[in-house]
Amino acid sequence: MTVSIVVVSHSENIADGAAELAAQMAPDVLVLTAGGTADGRIGTSLEKVLAALDHAAGGDGTVILTDLGSAVMTAESALEFAEDPAGVLLADAPLVEGLVAASVAAQGGADVQAVKRAAEAVRGPSQNSGPPPQREVSEGSVTGQGPDFTGDFELINQAGMHARPAAKIAGGLSALDAEVTVNGVDGASMTALMTLAAGKGSVLHVEARGVDAERAVNYVGGLVQAGFGEP
Incomplete structure (x- = not known):
């Protein structure tokens, strides 16, 4: 199994589009979306986030990415109701670029902490640890x-x-x-x-x-x- 990712956005279209892009980079990673309100308006939905977290439960952990400040608050509220809050991490990262980086890290088998760091590292040079899968290069390279x-x-x-x-x-x-x-x-x-x-x-x-x-x-x-x- 791999780490799953939940995308929380004020727009259902933005969440779905970002997830579609991530799927092209990391087809084996479960990316769940919680975009817009329950009645299709612009905004965030606690119920949608909780449903996504429930769907992701039982895996190797979940990383949440958000677009704007109130989405962060909705995600934090959802964490209070999560069955395993220790296994769910909220990343402070740009939504699209952070999602792609996190998805690629998860595709490579990184653990939940490393997936979170991968998302956040797009802001600048990495100071993190936790190796990705290795590929050997030719001798002398x-x-x-x-x-x-x-x-x-x-x-x-x-x-x-x-x-x-x-x-x-x-x-x-x-x-x-x-x-x-x-x-x-x-x-x-x-x-x-x-x-x-x-x-x-x-x-x-x-x-x-x-x-x-x-x-x-x-x-x-x-x-x-x-x-x-x-x-």
Whole structure:
């Protein structure tokens, strides 16, 4: 099983659209929505949030993401009635980018704490721990002394650095205790990675510092060398 995610939004359309996007990145993750009021108006519904949490119960934990302040209050009220409040975490993260990063982390098998950190890490450099799944890179790809490691990896997937690869990189790195840059931008930020506009054949230069520095470079290298699972 994986960690589930609940999206709380003032708009049913926004919640459903964000969940649809996340499903493209992480098809095996249960993303439940609680958008709008019970009668279809703009607003939030405690009953909808509680129903989503009930549906998610029994898994490996649940992370809640919200859009605006009153949605946070509704989510906090729902936590008071949750059967297992310790297994439900409220993330302070941008709704769409945080949801994508959290979903990718959950798809990779991260625990509930790491999924929450993945969502929150889109705000800036990660200081978190909890490794994503590992992919081995070819011998000699990673170099480094002590805590600092670097690697250079050529993009082989046809579409290059688009949303899905950026989300996979950012979601995984956010769960590691390392500061990572990719071609000079924050490796834990999906948005920053997409601004690279790196096409097929471009080389990603990865630099990492911290306890999980080598693991981080190997993670990015493994994704790139596997073509992110794309043609």
